[in-house]
Amino acid sequence: MSGSDLERPDFDGWVCPLPLRDSPTIVMGHGGGGAMSAELVEHLFLPAFGAAAAPELGDSAVLDVGGAQLAFSTDSYVVRPMFFPGGSIGDLAVNGTVNDLAMSGAQPVALSTAFILEEGTALADIGRVAEAMGRAASVAGVRLVTGDTKVVDAGHGDRVYVNTAGVGVIPDGVRIGPTQARPGDVVIVSGDVGVHGIAVMSCREGLEFGTEVESDSAPLNGLVAAMLATGGQVHVLRDPTRGGLAATLNEIAGSSRVGVELVERDLPVPQPVADACGLLGLDPLFVANEGKLVAFVPPEDADGVLAAMRAHEHGKGAVAVGRCVAEHPGIVVTKTGLGGTRVVDLPLGEQLPRIC
Amino acid sequence: MKYLDEFSNPDLARHLLDQIRSAATRPWAIMEVCGGQTHSIIRHGIDQLLPDAVEMIHGPGCPVCVTPLEIIDKALEVAARPGVIFCSFGDMLRVPGSSSDLFRVKSAGGDVRVVYSPLDALNLARANPDRQVVFFGIGFETTAPANAMTVYQAQRLGIDNFSLLVSHVLVPPAIAAIMESPTCRVQGFLAAGHVCSVMGTAEYPPLVDRYGVPIVVTGFEPLDILEGIRRTVLQLEQGRAELENAYPRVVPPDGNPAAKAMLADVFAVTDRAWRGIGMIPASGWRLADKYRDYDAEVRFDVGGIRTEESSICRSGEVLQGLIKPHECAAFGKECTPRNPLGATMVSSEGACAAYYLYRRLEHAPAAERAPEPASVGR
């Protein structure tokens, strides 16, 4: 079960990071995609679904259907504002699910689109979102094959909620997943980090700042195909959205029971992102990305995979940023610019601008 | 960023570290007062890179950590009232009160909003004339001018649906309180550079004289911090106790006169109970009587608050530099950034949170880090 709306920046408030195990109601943190969402799934949904539930709920489900490996994924989008520098909820809705599928090595085939529209929303806005979805789907090479529309009373729902679900085909022999990382693997990032998060933050109420940074939302299935075509092994793929690189690497380190060592100096943080982070007191490692992926590749295949990435339009800035180690399993550390080391922890929620 | 990035130059940092290493012939304990300095030290691994002889004790310069529990509880009470838009810096949202925090208040339906600047709160008041907008005015002397100007503007423009919940704390009385403690181990101080850019340096020579400790006004980037430490170590090795300014590019000796004038107009000195430390006389600012109308404590008549701290939290001892975070039995077990028992585990420059985030490898608690659940979402 993928995370819901709050994996995208939430403009009405920040995500609640505290675990409220004894809360009888849903709180914002349950939608955060982090530890609280996991608890909701493990302690409410899975037991309620009973025997019908699959034992493992990842970004995409992999199903054996008549001998073929199919990836199946769903995601909902309620981001505000609907339109932000470099994109819209429409781009995210298509690219997000396309990328979920691509992260298990699947070639996405088709998406469904379901809309929950608030009474009174401007048709022109819906039109813009739909156009963005159509464009994104064409670029990604997927078809939007089925859909649904519901309308709710004004005041219920938030102008537009979009859900997309997608299926894709995983090529034979491809086995990619968060438990597959091994000591020695090279950690590769496909390009600049922190771009999407800063782009949307720059138009957040109360924080507005002028920047040229635009969201990097993009479909990554072509890039993944190019990486797999090298014949090299790819152990793990993940798109570091909410919680940034820090969340993604911690989740993989935990799932695979490996340690991860980063080299801070090698992280591709573009200057405008670094400046915005400096202004607000944010750490680029925790800022959301779109249109970027992290790959864990065995050392003997790393050069080949990197070369293939750099030759692709969405991997031009690909760079190795660290490696897996057998030490400190589940913990991510980074070597600082000065040569010290520090632990990079799992973020609790969306980073908050600080005064200190 | 210009005039920022240059002060992280690793080659120059190495020079400074070498200097410190060759200068320090005996163990010294130096306190950096400012939480922002603590953050920088831990984040860049400076405490790791310093020679063993130089120990950094993390001081109480984290306004999030020391904001009195009673004020937090008052903030929570006000934020929960219908019709109120409660605005705060991001740092304060997760600080635990006696039984809740601003995030939980928001979950329960309170209108709690994070702002970057107090002026944003004032603009919200202008845009929402039918609501009461309250700004949580915490911080040291660095932040006080911003809060002061905002209240001044509110009064000048007649924005009567705006009020300020004030809890400012002052650095020099904190230094004095730390030195007065019988168990004090601090031998030198890095004074908070941005506090001094506002207030100037005049308040520190009396402290140097009274306690015979070197005080070096220090910045926040790695080179600035290393230089501050270098100068302090040199003084200690040479048996000197002086005020030095290692951050001259933004600290003139008289600070910012325009800001100081506004501060004198808007605020009045008051006794303040520092969370985890206790009452320090004349260590805080409250709104002056002429701004009484904009004082949220008066406007909302928040009385009868009964505070209750966690009984096992030792943040007070951490704040005074008496223990290191990992020496607390609850560190990493009952008390984590996810489940903070005290404020020092909440703010990223609270010493406990900084230790937890950046030092878990060296000071691992007895229980091994539990495996994370298999990833179930993005």
Next chain:
Amino acid sequence: MCLAVPGQVVSVEDRDHTRMAEVDFGGVRKDVCCEYIPDVASGDYVIVHVGFAIQRLDEESALNTLAEFEQMGILEEEFGDQFALAARQAGLDDPENGRTAR
């Protein structure tokens, strides 16, 4: 406390009788209240905390400080001895950048 970041003033204007400036932080731009820097002008560097310019940044002083750090590396090679270094530095320091004893 005190995340205050240096930026360069791009333009200054009065808004509601309040001195405001657009400040450039290496590409990121933000509106900043400059009431506390009364004679602020385009091109000035200021440090900004929670939307307010709280002090000027003295560029010459910044460059001098960096130069001192560079010098230190050279002197370390020459002298090695910290006390000789300190003595030499006492000669190098000018009153503005040096120690303020009392």
